[in-house]
Amino acid sequence: MKLVNISFAEFQSCHLLLCITFALSFNQVFSTTNEIDKFVLLAFKAGITGDPFSVLNSWNNSIEFCQWYGVTCNKRRHRVTILDLHSQGLSGSISPHIGNLSFLREMLLQNNSFNQEIPPQLSRLHHLDVLQLDNNLLVGEIPKNISACFNLVHLNLGFNQLTGEIPTEVGSLSKLRIFSVYENNLVGSVPSSIGNLSSLRQLYLTLNNLSGSISQVLGHLTNLQYISFGGNRLSGTIPFSLLNLSSLIVFDAGYNQIQGTLPIGIGLKLPNLEFLSICKNQFEGLVPPSISNCTKLHVLQLSDNRFSGKVPSLEKLCTLRWLTIYGNKLGSGKPEDLSFLCSLTNSTKLQYVGIHRNKFGGALPKCIGNLSIALTQFLVSENQISGKIPEEVGNLVNLEVLFMNHNQLSNVIPLNLGNLQSLVKLQLSDNNLRGIIPSSLGNLTKLVELHLGGNNFHGQILSHLSNCRSLDLLDLSNNNLSGAIPPQLIGLSSLAIILNLSHNHLTGVLPTEVGNLRALTALDISNNLLLGEVPSSLGECTELTSLRMGGNFFHGSIPESIKSLGGIEELDLSCNKLSGQIPEFLAIFRSLKLLNLSYNNFEGMLPCEGIFKNSTGTSIIGNNELCGGLPEFHLPNCIFKSPKSRKINIWAIFAFVAFGVLVIALIVSFIYLRWLKKK
């Protein structure tokens, strides 16, 4: 210190030339005194245990510390002002010595793997205005005295493993604009002191374990633009003062236990709102008609609440992309229920419409064909929608998901559904649809799931469906389909989840192509009119966990190849004409939980091991020739024939044959004698 003073005094009274030389040496002296930051940085480095990209190799004596990777210094004073080591895969601890970098303004350590506590010594960084520690593995509590960093503008601690409560003290960080602690394990309530952060613009509390209600005082934050506290355990009501902040752009309260209604005037108060989500709460009452005045909305998520009544016109929401109102009590089962859909035809960016699980009645209006061409998902299932599927749906050529199941839709499937070439999932089951399954569905080559079960479709299953080469689930069950199973379809090797053809009137044999279903986990062809033998190729379907073939006319024995279905959990062969012995290998199927062999003609001894030990898991009634097994099955004892009796049988056969030969010899000789006599 003395040295500096002296140099400084001499510096003031020197000649120009001298002055320059002096200045140089002065600078050297100055920088050595500021080696303090170097030692702090080295102490910080010592806390780091992993540096996969070796960024800290440059932190060595051959380079001046202000040139070290990620370090920025104040040129004049030679003190560290910025430490930026984000996204470097660093692990270890944040050294408490970091609190000695007293000129630090920005500390950017986000997106690393720091895994200890946040050192409370950070509170000594009075110049700090940006602290980003998000996306690390930090544990422990948020240090209370972080409030001493009174210059903080941006504080991001999101996506760590922090515990404890949000300290009330953060309420004194009066310059704070961004406060983010999303995705931690924080508990307790949202401190009302946050209502004092009058500069706050962004508040992210999403995905913690916060409880209690949202304080009225948050409505004082007149600069607030982004607030998200979704995915907590917050309850109570949302203070109207909060939904009254005209600055709001994003409001996310989804996945909590919040009650109450939406304010009637919401649309007049929040003209800047782009994102509104209150899904999965307990809101009730009407969807306020003024919502259509939030003309900048991109996302409107009201799903899984208790909203009721009519859905208002949404005609002014021209930028809407995402509309979810599913899982409410909306609609009244009346014809005009779905008229709001027509108000969406000006929303040219609409991508997702989910109105399923409500009480909507009436028919689907033809105007759905005028919805945005950008629409990829349209879900209206589990309502009371009647009438026919409008042909206009074929205009929505970018649809990937179309769910209309569990309604009262009638009439036939419009042919132009085959225009929806992008369709990946089509769900029409449990309606009153009739007619044949149009061959144009075979044009849907991207289709992965096709559900048509529980309708009144009749006629043959056309082999066209086998053009859907990505199909992984096909459900045609519970219809009136007849004719043979097309071999191309049953051999569609993409099928992996379920092929369900049960409860129809299908005839003929089970084609051997069934063996192509190598990826399939569940096959159900029960309750049809199928006959012939069980094809041994079925043994190729080694991924099967459920095989149901009951209620047909299959005969013959269970093929030996079934032995390779080692992962099977459920096997139902009941109500057929199968015969022969019950194969011993069924007893060694480890995962088998349900075995139904009842009402067949099986004979011989019932095994006693594996599934056969469980009389609730195994059903064998209606097989009159079975014996043995556990007493619970109430079968007669098996009568074992001893080797001796078998020998006797052989003798009996021998005697019988000898007797026959004798009789024939007698007859022949009798005829010969008569012939001789005649001669």
Ligand SMILES: *[C@@H]1O[C@H](CO)[C@@H](O)[C@H](O)[C@H]1NC(C)=O
């Ligand atoms: C940081 O400051 C503390 C307290 O003043 C001191 O004990 C510590 O040695 C300093 N660390 C370094 C690396 O200078």
Ligand SMILES: *[C@@H]1O[C@H](CO)[C@@H](O)[C@H](O)[C@H]1NC(C)=O
């Ligand atoms: C010191 O850092 C420089 C710059 O990254 C590097 O080239 C040099 O190899 C380092 N020296 C040591 C001893 O690690």
Ligand SMILES: *[C@@H]1O[C@H](CO)[C@@H](O)[C@H](O)[C@H]1NC(C)=O
């Ligand atoms: C996070 O860091 C990794 C490298 O460790 C990088 O690949 C990735 O892009 C970073 N992510 C973000 C969001 O910055």
Ligand SMILES: *[C@@H]1O[C@H](CO)[C@@H](O)[C@H](O)[C@H]1NC(C)=O
């Ligand atoms: C914050 O707490 C830590 C440890 O309790 C202490 O070292 C530090 O000096 C405190 N900071 C302030 C500003 O009080």
Ligand SMILES: *[C@@H]1O[C@H](CO)[C@@H](O)[C@H](O)[C@H]1NC(C)=O
């Ligand atoms: C908010 O600030 C006022 C005035 O500075 C103070 O009196 C009050 O206690 C603070 N409220 C909270 C909850 O911290």
Ligand SMILES: *[C@@H]1O[C@H](CO)[C@@H](O)[C@H](O)[C@H]1NC(C)=O
């Ligand atoms: C949330 O906190 C409650 C107690 O406050 C605790 O019972 C629960 O397990 C926590 N949930 C999670 C997901 O941490």
Ligand SMILES: *[C@@H]1O[C@H](CO)[C@@H](O)[C@H](O)[C@H]1NC(C)=O
């Ligand atoms: C809503 O804001 C207006 C001013 O913009 C104010 O007069 C009114 O009292 C506020 N209402 C609530 C419930 O906070």
Ligand SMILES: *[C@@H]1O[C@H](CO)[C@@H](O)[C@H](O)[C@H]1NC(C)=O
């Ligand atoms: C939308 O706002 C306009 C004027 O700001 C008002 O006349 C209209 O009634 C509002 N619409 C609804 C549905 O509240």
Ligand SMILES: *[C@@H]1O[C@H](CO)[C@@H](O)[C@H](O)[C@H]1NC(C)=O
């Ligand atoms: C769509 O916009 C046009 C022109 O802006 C308007 O005339 C029409 O009424 C709007 N349609 C709907 C359904 O809101």
Ligand SMILES: *[C@@H]1O[C@H](CO)[C@@H](O)[C@H](O)[C@H]1NC(C)=O
């Ligand atoms: C759909 O749009 C077309 C052309 O813009 C128009 O002629 C037709 O009336 C509209 N249909 C419905 C039901 O809105």
Ligand SMILES: *[C@@H]1O[C@H](CO)[C@@H](O)[C@H](O)[C@H]1NC(C)=O
């Ligand atoms: C769709 O299928 C129908 C009937 O199978 C066929 O006539 C038509 O040409 C197909 N359309 C396209 C675009 O492939």
Ligand SMILES: *[C@@H]1O[C@H](CO)[C@@H](O)[C@H](O)[C@H]1NC(C)=O
């Ligand atoms: C017997 O089978 C039934 C039905 O699958 C199952 O619930 C039960 O747990 C099984 N019991 C034993 C002892 O495995």
